[in-house]
Amino acid sequence: MFDPATLDALYKDIAPASADLPAPAHWVLAGEGLWGSVYDLSDGTMLKVVRRHGGLGNGETLHHREVQALTLLNGLTTDYVRVPKLVGAAPFTNSYLGSAPPLAGWVRMEGLQGRRLSTDSVLSSPARSRDLLGERIGAAIADFNLAATRLAEAAGSKLADTITRSLILARNQLGSAEMHRACDAIAKAWLDLCAQGPLVFVHGDLNPSNIIDNGADQPLGLVDFAESGWSLAETEFRHFEPLGAMRDSAFRGYTARSGNPPDLKAYYLASAADALMVIALRGNAGHPRDQMRRTGLLRHCLHEAGLTETMSEP
Ligand SMILES: Nc1ncnc2c1ncn2[C@@H]1O[C@H](COP(=O)(O)OP(=O)(O)O)[C@@H](O)[C@H]1O
Ligand SMILES: [Mg+2]
Incomplete structure (x- = not known):
């Protein structure tokens, strides 16, 4: 969220490159994450402003990947999934605008x-509607992987695997030998599976907050493509293990639509890499119970992936 003077400076910087940009008085903050802010511009478009510094890694590459992905996906729409059309994007040449932290770039896209x-909204919804939503998410993933893979092949996309990248970022951040061992074991097992393929073009960061639901008879909208690239399809479920029963309904929907169940070894490796990334990001933050939950999830995923020996008993 930016103060009015900074919003004006952003407007002056972006407007020459993006026709009919509404004035900042019409911008409504829609979301704010580690890497920046997203505004609903009240004209059917959204503006995402990406910071240079946020979590692990850097904002320039996140911005670059998201623009590349939205460009090649070109508003992909099937019966089950849809992606916003890109309206415009550019890196910031002056990354110091107003009182904003250093900025990497902006993306203007269709608002879904x-x-x-x-x-929270998903986990607190009634079991029946959660099940239906999970199945629709699974079908959306199957459709996305199929259609996006064709488009990425046609575009000759070289966007690389988010799991391997996450493991490298997490390893650099984590200090303990035990965590390094876990990173290395996951990375090796993951690369072995990737070598067998097939690789598909994945969204790479699917969690409820990157999904827009316009009703049960409409395709689900996917947003936030900063982690997208070539990977194993199971990467799409990397955030799903803590979602309980919704994981199972998503698997069901995916299997029904694609004809193939997710491979559980690949799924647990992707989930373990994700758990490590969360530990690298959050460290010992929060209540001690949160910390225990984070390491508990990592142990569980390692165990299910057949890598129990990499971490000692608590
Ligand atoms: N094209 C869009 N249409 C509708 N809502 C969007 C769109 N893009 C982003 N949002 C909303 O803004 C929020 C933040 O955007 P997102 O791209 O996920 O950024 P972040 O990197 O902060 O997670 C999303 O959770 C979603 O609710
Ligand atoms: Mg998001």
């Missing part, structure tokens, strides 16, 4: 109609 989901 519908309910913006969150993990």
Whole structure:
């Protein structure tokens, strides 16, 4: 969220490159994450402003990947999934605008109609509607992987695997030998599976907050493509292990639509890499119980992936 003078400076910087940009008085903050802010511009488009510094890694590459992905996906729409059309994007040449932290770039895209989901809203919804939503998410993933793979092949995309990248970032951040061992074991097992393929073009960061639901008879909208690239399809479920029963309904929907169940070894490796990334990002933050939950999830995923020996008993 930016103060009015900074919003004006952003407007002056972006407007020459993006026709009919509404004035900042019409911008409504829609979301704010580690890497920046997203505004609903009240004209059917959204503006995402990406910072240079946020979590692990850097904002320039996140911005670059998201623009590349939205360009090649070109508003992909099937019966089950849809992606916003890109309206415009550019890196900031002056990354010091107003009182904003250093900025990497902006992306203007079509605003998708519908309910913006969150993990809390999904987990607190009635079991029946959660099941249906999970199945629709699974079908959306199957459709996305199929259609996006064709488009990425046609575009000759070289966007690389987010799991391997996450493991490298997490390893650099983590200090303990035990965590390094876990990173190395996951990376090796993951690369072995990737060598067998097939690789598909994945969204790479699917969690409820990156999904827009416009009703049960409409395709689910996917946003936030900064982690997209070539990977194993199971990467799409990397955030799903803590979602309980919704993981199973998503698997069901995916299997019904694609004809193939997710491979559980690949799924647990991707989930373990994700758990490590969360530990690298959050460290010992929060209540001690949160910390225990984070390491508990990592142990569980390692165990299920057949890598129990990499971490000692608590
Ligand atoms: N094209 C869009 N249409 C509708 N809502 C969007 C769109 N893009 C982003 N949002 C909303 O803004 C929020 C933040 O955007 P996102 O791209 O996920 O950024 P972050 O990197 O902060 O997670 C999303 O959770 C979603 O609710
Ligand atoms: Mg997001």
